[in-house]
Amino acid sequence: MIKQITAFLFFCLVSVSNAQDFSALWEGYYSYNHIKDIVKGENKIYAAAENAVFSYDVSTSGLETITTIEGLSGETITTIAYSDTYGTLLIGYANGLVELVSGTEHKVVSVVDILDKQTIPxxxxxxxxxxxxxxxxxxxxxxxxxxxxxxxxxxxxxxxxxxxxxxxxxxxxxxxxxxxxxxxxxxxxxxxxxxxxxxxxxxxxxxxxxxxxxxxxxxxxxxxxxxxxxxxxxxxxxxxxxxxxxYSSMPLDTKSENNTLIITTQNKIYVYNNNFNLLTTATLTAEYDTQFTSATVSGTQIFAGTKNFGVLRSNDANSTVFEILKPEGPLMNDAFKIEASNSTLWVTYGDYTESYNPFPLRSYGISHFIDETWNNIPFDCLLSAQNLNYIAVNPFNPDQVFISACQQGILELNDETAVMLMDHRNSGLESMRVPSSPSTIAVRQTGSIFDRNGLLWTLTCRVDKALKSYNPSTGEWRGYSFKEIIPDAFNDELGFGDIAIDRNGTKWIGAFHKGIIGYNETGNKIKNLNSEVQNMPSTEVKAVAIDNSNQLWIGTVNGLRVLYNTTGFFEDTNASVKEIVVLDDGIPQELLANQYITDIKVDGSNNKWIGTLDAGIFCFSLNGQQTIYHFTVDNSPLPSNFIKDISIDAQNGKVYIATSRGLLSFTSGGSSPKEELSDAYVYPNPVRPEYNLLGETSLNDINKGVKIKGITENVNIKITDIEGNLVAEAQSRVNLRASRSSYNFAIDGGTAIWNGKNLANNIVSSGVYLILISDLDSFETKVLKLLIIR
Missing domain, CATH: 2.130.10.10 (YVTN repeat-like/Quinoprotein amine dehydrogenase)
Structure with missing residues (x-):
């Protein structure tokens, strides 16, 4: 009788993809607190966090990270192993992906056979x-x-x-x-x-x-x-x-290393010899409020992975005293809101549902990235403020920060120290009134933003005076009622999220039921758009942004809209928003039709950065007609296509992107235009032979080409040789640095980029070149000299 064979040959040849190295333009900021697995390699200890890996050199004590920047997938890691014979680190994931990391440059090979196998659930x-x-x-x-x-x-x-x-x-x-x-x-x-x-x-x-x-x-x-x-x-x-x-609790990890058996439980590590005689233990003390997850040994040292402290190293002679080993990083990977300001970044991890329900309340700390260092402030130091979300940095006092707490009010910090939790008892904030439970206290603060005068504007959910202003200098509070469009504050509107302020002082607010709300305290004017007649694709507005032309960009759960006439909004009896129509292979298409938009930010070049729920992040030109970037997990280091929040540092043009699996930044190359040309400069100068990055077909890599920075908003730039022959020319708002463009010379806000090619599309020869900059509005001019050596 022939036996039935139900197993099968999996694959004859592996399906692999070589990951890209994005280290030139991207930086990753991953959390290394929660260690999933830890193994010993060649003179190194490798520790796998949730979706990144780091190594510790036992000889030099050096730390090195391997993340999506080097080519990892960013998926959830479940286990790792190291092959001394092949010098290869193996990484296994919850979704079946296997990645192999080898060499000093951490070359990553993705093995997708298990991941892609259709016959396995x-x-x-x-x-x-x-x-x-x-x-x-x-x-x-x-x-x-x-x-x-x-x-x-x-x-x-x-x-x-x-x-x-x-x-x-x-x-x-x-x-x-x-x-x-x-x-x-x-x-x-x-x-x-x-x-x-x-x-x-x-x-x-x-x-x-x-x-x-x-x-x-x-x-x-x-x-x-x-x-x-x-x-x-x-x-x-x-x-x-x-x-x-x-054991008193379930063993979580079992390893054999150096002729020993290592068994890890949540609060103790046991190291046995081959006869199961106990050699040493490591025990958690009250000093470390965490749990062990895994462990390995190297010589006399025990290296233990934990849930909250990264890796703890202990000598077996004193196995209750530990040294913390981990790279710099934020508290968690799942950031909720971020705010970049003055070359620093604030991160919160609170949350609420799509309908602004804060429960279950989240008791998380916050993170502050400053001077290339992460300062993580634990929840115990935050006056019991839960569900921390929107961050507002005082523009006149950057050390003063206000963070909304969606249940308790607003947390004020000075120099990273929590000094006050403002609520209905000690400020102008108010608690919502629950008809069925009058004694319930809930000060549900969400969107907060400073205006140019230093007033803090903040939103409170499910109260009549939903919009409030606070003057930190005087302590004065004012409240503004939305009763005209929301008669029943508790039942008619569940909550508000994003808020933006235009140059006329109008506050633009995204709501759950009421769509987009415009409010201006001058004349107490209020109005909203939330119907199909007004061309709103959904009543749920998740993102609002005012661009440099005072136009309002609106992100809903079902698409993108623009309100072009913000100045005449209140007087316009037939106000409506517009979709953006672009040509896709000659066919008109609505830009981001039916997309769930999570955030919109405007950079110094008036480009629009738009985050989505499942399609990654887009960067569009000032009018949305051209795509400058579209980043996803497939073409960038993004660990997830779910973009939680975006923030842009106006000082350096760095774009910070919070995803559901980690935080990254991208150096886009754009910058804010200057008021005058006095500080304009060109670099690198001279362009030396070793600078072999001229002639690129794309101008989107800011590390390549010749850059002219410090230009004004509307300029024409000509590049000539020393004899006055025109070599290249670009003009603001015309020669855009977009992915569909094929310009050799383009302008992005306050930065121009030239790839070193002339009008005949050839790389220029050695020589001195003149850069003639003309401001088309003020008629100011400036001439720069550039030396190219080839």
Missing amino acids: PNLKRINHFNINEGQVYIATDYGISVYNLERLEFGDSYFIGNGGQHINVNQTTILNGILYAACGNGNAIRTADLSNPNLIDYQQWRTVGNGSFVAVEHVDNRLFAVKTDQVVYEIRNGAFTALFN
Whole structure:
């Protein structure tokens, strides 16, 4: 009788993609507090955080990071392993992706076979463990075991070892005396098979040892150990199980390293020799409010991964005293709001639902990035302010920061120290009144922004005077009622989010039901747009931004709109918003039609940066007609296409992008125009032979080409040779640095970029070139000289 074979050859050849290195223009700011796994490599310790990795050199004490900037995917990491033979770090992910990192430059190869395999359910693709043996990697997953060859970079067989060849969860594998052991969950015990058997894809070639569910199996020398879900570690000998120790909590990690067995529980690490004699332990003390997640040893030192402190290093001679090892980074990866100002960045992690419900309340700290250093302020130092969200930095006193708390009011900080939590008792803020529970106190603050005069404008959800102003200099509060358009503050409108102020002093507010609201206290004027007749694609407005032309850009859950006539808005009896229509291969299309827009920011060049729920981030030209950038997880270091927030530092043009899986910045190259040309300059100057980045077809990389900075808003720039022959020419608002343009010379706000090509599209020769700048409004001129050496 022919046996039915239900397992299969996974793939003959591996499907790989070589990741790009984005380090030139991008910076990543990942959190390294929560360690998923830790392993020992060649004179290094590797620690995997949620979606990034760092190494610690035990000789030099140096720290080095590997992130999406170097080419990692940014997905959720579940396990790592290191091959000394191949000098390769293996990274496994929850979605089935495997990445190989090798070399001093951290070359990343993505292995997508498991991720892309259609016949395996997505919820079973999690990578649980790597077992490296003689160049073969036995990958334990939630569907079974797959074998990967590190020498040939290709997959071999996959073993579906459940009864009848079904998928079963394999947590860990080990090999002893030519036998492969698999620790299985869900009552599938330990499964074993002889590696010499050429037919292991047949589930009937596998034997079952013991009973129940196992989380780990490992060997030290010739002794085999297994950890069961009953919190007991057993020795397995000749198929018999001998209980060795019962732990007070479930072991979370089991490793064999340097002839020792390392077992990690949430508050203690045990290191045993091959006879299961306890060599040393490491124990958490009250000083460290965290839990262990994993551990390894190097010499006499224990390196422990934790949930909140990164890696703790301890000597076995004093295993309750630790040194914290981790790179600089924010508290968490899932930022909610960010605010860049004066070359610093503030980050909050509070949250509320789409309908502005703050529950469950989140008790998180905040982060401040200043002087290239992260200062993380814990919740205990924030006066119990929960659900911290919008950040407003006082433009006249940058050390004074106000952060909205969606339940308790507004937190004021001075020099990073919380000095006051303002609420209905000590400020002009007010609590919403719940008809069914009059005693309920809830001061739900959301959007906050400073105007040019130094007044703080802030929004309170579900109260009549939803808009309030606060003067930090005098302590004066004023409230402004929305009763004209929201008769019942508690029931008619659930909340407000974004707020922007135009040059006329009108406050533009995004609401949940009422669409876009305009309010100006001069004359107490209020009006809103939220209907299809007014061309609103949705009543839910998530983002508002005023551009440099005083036009209002509106992001809804169902598309983008622009209000061009902000000045005459209140007087216009037929006010409506407009969609932007662009030509896509000659066919008119609505820009960002049906997209859920999460944020809009305007840079110094009047370009629009627009974040979306699932399509990444876009940068459009000033009128939206040209796409300058469109970044996604597929073409950039973004770890997620869900953009939570965007903030642009006006001083350096750096664009900060908060995603659901991490925070990054992008050096776009644009800058704010200057008032006059007196400070205009060109760099690099001279252009030396080693500067071989001329002649690029795209001007979007600010690290390439020749830059002219400090120009005014509306200029014409001519480049000539020393004899006066025209070499290149560009004009503001005409020669835009957009992805669809093919200019050799373009202007982006206060910066012009030239790729060194002449009008005939050839790279210019060595010589002196004149840069003639003319302001088209003021008629001011300036001449710069540039030397090119080739």
